[in-house]
Amino acid sequence: MKIIAILGSTGSIGQQVLDIVRAFPDELRVVALAGGKNLNLLERQIEEFRPEVFYSSVKPDRDCAGEFLSMEEMVSHPEVNLVVVATSGKAGLGPTLAALRAGKTVALASKEMLVMAGDIITREASLHGVQILPLDSEHSAIWQCLEGEEGSPQRLLLTASGGPFYNYSRSDLAKVTPEQALRHPVWKMGRKVTIDSATMMNKGLEVIEAHWLFSFPFDSIEVLVHPQSIVHSMVEFADGSLKAQLGPPDMRLPIQYALSYPQRWSNSTLPCLDWTSMKALNFELPDHSRFPCLKSAVDAGKSGGTYPAVLCAADEVAVELFLSHRISLTDIANTVQQTLQQHRSVAQPSLDDVLRADTWAREYAMRFSCGTTERSAPQSDDEGYR
């Protein structure tokens, strides 16, 4: 039986994790739940799943069953053997490191954490002999394709839906409203990742995530635009053979795989891929000129140091500004690019270096986007950046 702690249970992914738990009461048990600001939902989850411990960023007024603990404490709960990290942004960073140090398997949905601190997280995992399981559909696909294979693959092919505006011209992209961008044609996801999908920043972050999850060189990770989102990714092996994983575009499938691994469970509440109506699967190389965020992200990943943390932070600020109608969709790429250019990276950063770079990048990106900084103003030469 998997005894689970869920960090971020009130978010989009967290709720879908609980859908799977609901479907397999004999196989899965939740002993710890951590939610964000949606206290109402968290209270209902606590009532339904009766965890022994819980955490909320807002402390509840009324009494909840179970003990209130910090996320760092709950992941070390002796019964827990699987920690699902589905927090947004960097909130799960400390708890994830705590889970790894406590020897718990971590199922990771939060790609930002691996982008910001992939080196630190994967080093900690290997130090404690702990597996990090991906929850993202693309990385789950790669993981599934790698199962049972000896030796290293020679290429990872990450597929991308291309987002809702893949065929838009540059000038049309600039006119996209937040309301339009939030209506993703294929995937139902949180707001941040939906906008990241429209700019293809999401795919760039996933390239960095794949680099860390599978210890794989950037030059052998390719992106293919595949509008149907049925092939979730592919792996090319040493002999030239490729394996692909296919399924309906529903996050619950990769989530369930991480929870059921190494088994697979039949689940009638999940949609099936109707392969009889699967007429055509299309693939093309991404157009970097219209979607510059993808290349910015991959370049930041290759450069390493604190660049990926800056990428994440600047993107998060820019996406928020876009969602509040203060900048255009295409301005997101400019903000990210400019912030990266002004950054002085720290090689082999500590967690503190990463968090400092994050803070700097948020401030810079905000000032840049809101026109309160000179576009060429260099980053202040404080102690963190040499």
Added chain:
Amino acid sequence: MKIIAILGSTGSIGQQVLDIVRAFPDELRVVALAGGKNLNLLERQIEEFRPEVFYSSVKPDRDCAGEFLSMEEMVSHPEVNLVVVATSGKAGLGPTLAALRAGKTVALASKEMLVMAGDIITREASLHGVQILPLDSEHSAIWQCLEGEEGSPQRLLLTASGGPFYNYSRSDLAKVTPEQALRHPVWKMGRKVTIDSATMMNKGLEVIEAHWLFSFPFDSIEVLVHPQSIVHSMVEFADGSLKAQLGPPDMRLPIQYALSYPQRWSNSTLPCLDWTSMKALNFELPDHSRFPCLKSAVDAGKSGGTYPAVLCAADEVAVELFLSHRISLTDIANTVQQTLQQHRSVAQPSLDDVLRADTWAREYAMRFSCGTTERSAPQSDDEGYR
């Protein structure tokens, strides 16, 4: 090191097996070669690979290095740890059973053998704890997709190119000449399998082959027409996830996989799949009305007994008659169907029953096709058929 006996080394598959052996002299060694009537080619192969033993259906005049042995004897050679069976038709049946009894891993290219005597062959394999490795691209694809998976899959999806005439009308199909049919647009194969591919009989035989190789029920094996022949087959698992294996349409890739298994070897002499130019992959359900051989084959497989042996024999006769311009391409299906209808199957047949059914079906199909039998003449009620 794999020490190999190759049965059928002068055929299309056998020659491609030797291509792989040539590329990996440190990993693969041939100690036994058996060829058919192409003595000239066999002699050249013997000169190049210097096997310790050889066999030819025509005994060579001049002295060859190595000892002349029957195929049954050579597969039991103490050094051999892998027997590649690439003979055509039923010639490899006895030697394959001998190899299994001697505890040798068998790599099987000859689908007819599993169709005729799948029950006998797989029973022998499991009795001696021996693995049968597929060389066919579709079955290799399924095998590759199953590697590392726990539990049974819920569906096998065999892909079919549909052959060169997939979009022809019924009346146009009747006018196809042997010369046209031998020009397969995608796969380079032997003559028999090329014609079987044009009638889709090949895919029907492969469904039966899959049934035996993976002990999988017929009702959960589906055929999808996929003209590009890039996805070589797919497997659907219990949770609804699918895995597909992709590669260029070249038999040497699945052949090499069977020889390198469980490793994968980099081989610069093999073509690579150019995924950057992989624009679209199409899939559709087969049209049984224009390609009735597919359903005849699956029905014969489901009926079991000696029906599949009769299917194979009648098809072989009909294909030969088509190639010698004596019947039309669409007559192949009629001949097979009529022979199956007239057959009285033996349940749980012995090898003798299978061979008797084969002989009967050849005679009946020949007489039927050449108009020397009443179309409704019942099979003679001899001892083999009750």
